[in-house]
Amino acid sequence: MFSFAWKTIRARKAGFAAAFLALFGGAILLTACGVLLESGLFGGVAAQRYSAAPAVLGADRSITVELEKKSDKSEDLAEKVPLPAALVGEVARIPGVTRAVGEISFPATVVGRDNQVLSGADGGRSLGHGWASAELTPFTLSGGTAPGPNEVVLDAELAQRSRFSVGDQVRIMVDSAPRAYRVSGIAAPSGRDRLIRQSAVFFHDSTAKTLSGSPDQVAAIGVFGKVDNLDGKLPPGVLVHTGLDRGEAENLDGAQSRFVLTMVSGSFSGFVLMIVIFVTASTLALVLNQRRRELALLRAIAATPRQVRRLIGAETLLVSGVAALLGVAPGLYVAHWLRDFFVTIGVISPDFTLSLSPVPALATVLLCVGAAQLAAWSSAGRMLRLKPTEALGEAAVEPARLGRGRKITGAALLAVAGAGVVSTLFLPGELAMVPAGSSVLVAIIGIGLLGPVITGLATRVAAGVFLRSRRAERFLAAHNSTANSRRLAAAVTPLVLTIGFAVTQFYSGTTLSEATQHQARAATVADYVLTAPQGVPAEVAAAARRIPGVTASTPLIGTEIIAEDKNAAEEPLSKSKAYGVEGNQLTGTLKLTGVTGNLSDLRGDTVALSSTEASWLGKKIGDRVELYLGDRTKVTPKLIATFDRNLGYGDALFPQDVLLPHTTDRLADSILVAGNPSVHKALSELAGHYPGLQVRDKAELTVATDAQQEANLWLNRILLGVILLYVALSVVNSLVTSTLDRLGEVRLLRLLGGTRRQVLRMFRAESVLVVSIAVLIGSAVPVLPLAFLSLNLTGTPIPAGPLWVYLGIVGVSVLIGLCSIRLPARRLSRVARRQP
Structure with missing residues (x-):
């Protein structure tokens, strides 16, 4: 069966190439999302300040509620959770522990000689510590002595950048006006030039306790010695961090980075998977639709439905398996590129390490192959259920009606989308964005299922205008579009997805950001x-x-x-x-x-x-x-x-x-x-x-979460851009494939006396019809969700955001649609002229 399947793939290279590219792009996206999701669960920031301690004890930063008959619920806290200072002595007495060092950490901003505040290394912060905790890195003196009550030790990088040396007076600001301290020494972290993202200022231990504001608490505890037996010997709520996990006890950045990656990749993985399934199903349906006569002939020469189904399954397995395997390596590259971009916009730590394992690659292959098999099975289902003679008859022309199940499913999805849109009015704040975005995607899928019906209605309206024209090419374009509503729907739906999804995602984010700013400033x-x-x-x-x-x-x-x-x-x-x-x-x-x-x-x-x-x-x-x-x-x-x-x-x-x-x-x-x-x-x-x-x-005025919202906007934009690149690929795929499949039609027109110029004009008229319907439907889909969301957040139905973004999305979609039809049409007209 596989040898026969390989022969059919080679015979129909163009059609299967379209399916291959759709699955290849989907594999790239799914792999990237999988790596980011796994990294959100198991990645982290390598320890810097605590790199010398084999284990670091930190407080649990989550609140968990145990529920009966339901899974437990938990939320992470926003601040560092301290530990009691008395715990340091208790840990030191645990058998196998050679010593325990309590860490005191608080912001300590150094003021330069020009009265300007100095940031930490790489634009981070400078943090104050007690000198006793210097061994956690370890820091060693390169000059001077340990600090006394009114003295400090500066780390070497900060001292060099601020031009302070031993014996100088330096002003340091903690939570009040700056105070002067004498620089008693300069210290450097052993084995490296500096810490990343932070600088260290060491005070006398008693001074550090006072400046921290909580003398009876410590930020963390570094443990030396045998640390394997700490579990079970610590109070509830105390966590043991080892290896890469120590970085999470050191900074909130690690936990926040993991949270961002988990949240973003988790939510977008669902969108990506739905889009991949949708695009794959659309592409494979188009390919199988072009093979209706071939499949019907197989049925007519005694092939059973099971044999044909096995043939389609083998073809799909070969194409999807190879596409998925080849998409894994580029997906890893995209994951690292996304990680670097997230660092650039400041939502994850610069030194966050991705977690890499075979799991995302394996999941990608299984999902791509499974999605392709499901799409192929559903697309060929009707043809396989018909009797051989009926299959030959139906293969000659496009099926006139949609199946009842498809109609019911499409209508149900549109109803669900409508309910989601209405709920946008009643949900508070950020929660209203969830149904606004989801309802658009659900509506587009519903439109895709009902595509031939919706585009058929739109085509008949547009065809009425074309039929009044005396031009032959417009007459042909109108009748072609009316008679082939399924082909037209396959071209329109991806463009609708591109416009509707992009417009909703962009303007919902800008509307929330503007509403936050507006409400804060209105109250101030x-x-x-x-x-x-x-x-x-x-x-x-x-x-x-x-x-x-x-x-x-x-x-x-x-x-x-x-x-x-x-x-x-x-x-x-x-x-x-x-x-x-x-x-x-x-x-x-x-x-x-x-x-x-x-x-x-x-x-x-x-x-x-x-x-x-x-x-x-x-x-x-x-x-x-x-x-x-x-x-x-x-x-x-x-x-x-x-x-x-x-x-x-x-x-x-x-x-x-x-x-x-x-x-x-x-x-x-x-x-x-x-x-x-x-x-x-x-x-x-x-x-x-x-x-x-x-x-x-x-x-x-900039309220506290504006920077976070701006970062979220950038996250949405870049992830949206990556997804839209894939959707654009599928649009080109579908339109080019469906256009190139019309060689027989073009040859017939030429034999009947049609000139090459008239054929090209017919395709131009059809392309205008396709993009016009796509723009109208794609622009109409997000109107109500965005209007209701904006009404909820700002009191006006007009969403916030620059108009040029919408015009740019529409313009790019129109350009893709026109080029994907007109350029293949030129090739068809040349081939038809050479081979009448």
């Missing part, structure tokens, strides 16, 4: 915003209030909290953006809508929640709310006010002195200041006391 009534590259000390708000003319000022301390409701039907945990503010300073700086209660009472053990979050938790004003702060601290503040949810300011407001100690940096994102124009100069002079401080207009 302050006159000025104070910012700094590394964060602003919260005490700057009090310093600003001492300036004559300033009427109010409050810090904005951004973090995330987790609310728990075990009685919730689906989601017992809810992660929300939260801000720490000074309640009595909100008048004149921040004005949220729909406030019930009094935000000025926000002090002490209190919290204000959005009405959405309060409703989800079933809480009313006066109730106690169980919440986890970013460092796993559980609090039960009293709910004193509710407000309308604001995408910029999230779901919770806390008193700033409650939230600040539970953030990793203990710095504010910005300071809001209300005052008359005369205070601008005095605010600018604060930069002399707080280097790096910048005074901005409120229109330049």
Whole structure:
């Protein structure tokens, strides 16, 4: 059977080449997504600061809820979770452990000689530590001595870049105005020139404990000796990190990188798989449709349906297997390219290491082969069910009707898409994006199943215009398109997918980003915003209030909290953006809508929640709310006010002195200041006391998650671009294949007296018809989802984003459609002239 299948493949190279290219491109995408997904689960950032310790103990950064009869739910915390300092001594007494070293880590920004703040290595941060933890790298002195109470040791790279040497005075800013320290020594990490993404500043151990703000806590514990028997001898919530996993205990970057890769690759893998199946099915259906006479003849000469099915299966297995195997290596390259791009836009760590194993390649081969077999079986099903004589009759002309199952499935998908569009109006914030994007993809698949019906209706309308023309080529184009609705649908559907999917993905992201900015700035009534590259000390708000003319000022301390409701039907945990503010300073700086209660009472053990979050938790004003702060601290503040949810300011407001100690940096994102124009100069002079401080207009406010949303926009754009390249390939595939298959038709037209010029004009008219229908349907599909999403987020049905992107998407799609029909048509007309 395989030898016979190979002969049929060689006889129909053009058709099977189209199927091969579709599966080859799909294998590349699936392999890349598989590698990224595996890396999100098992990849990581190599340890730098803790590279000398065989094992590092860190706190569990997740909250998990155990549910009966359901899988457990968990959410990761936003901040570093500390360990009790007393645990260092307990670990040191475990048999086999030679010593345990507690790590203290906090931001320590070095101020240069020109009063400018200095970043860490490679644009990262400089972090303060106790000198006793220098052996975790290890750092060794290259000059000077260990630090005393008012002294520091700088790492060699930072000292060279800042031009400080032993004996110099250096100013360092932690969470307040800079303080002067004497440089007692210079240290370098053994075996390398510097750390990547961070610089180290070592203080005397007692000084480091005080500056950290939590003298009874440590960030992590490095363990030396035999570390294999630590499991089972540690308190609950303490994790043992070894090997590559130590990097996750060192920085939040590793965990955040894995989360981003898991989230992105997980969500896009589903889209990619659906698109690959859709495109593969469309291409194979086109190829099999061109072989209707051949398959019918096989049935007529006594081939059984099982034999024909085995032949098609063998052909498909050969093509899909080779395409999948050849697509694995380029897929690995694409995965590394995507990883590098994610680093460039700042969503994963520069030193994040991908996890490579045979699993993604094996999964890709199985998925591609399985998708191809399913597509081939479903496409040939009707032909194989017919009697041989009926098959010959139906092979002569295109089937007039769609199957009942296909009609029902297509209609059901359109109904599901419609329900998803309606739900967009009622879901809060970012959640509304899920049905908006999914409904478009579901609608396009439904349109693909009902393609001949929909394009047939559109063609009859357009054909009416063409039939009124006296030109023969337009007359022929109209009748060709009307009689061959399946062929037309195969050309239109990929273009509809390209336009509809691209427009929805791009404009849904820009609409959410604009809504976040707009809502944050609409709620901000302050006159000025104070910012700094590394964060602003919260005490700057009090310093600003001492300036004559300033009427109010409050810090904005951004973090995330987790609310728990075990009685919730689906989601017992809810992660929300939260801000720490000074309640009595909100008048004149921040004005949220729909406030019930009094935000000025926000002090002490209190919290204000959005009405959405309060409703989800079933809480009313006066109730106690169980919440986890970013460092796993559980609090039960009293709910004193509710407000309308604001995408910029999230779901919770806390008193700033409650939230600040539970953030990793203990710095504010910005300071809001209300005052008359005369205070601008005095605010600018604060930069002399707080280097790096910048005074901005409120229109330049950037809320904490704007950078993350911008990164997500870039993620969507690049992944969307990769997928659209594949879809564009499939469009060219389908259109070129279907056009080249019309050689017999072109020869007949030439024999009947048609000139080459008339044939080319007929194809031009058909190409205009195809792209016109595709543009109209592709542009119409995302209209309601984007309008409802924009109405939900911004109050207007017009989505945010530049118009030129839509015009560019349509223009590229039109160009692909026109070229994919007209260029093969030129070749056909030349061949038909040589071989009448």
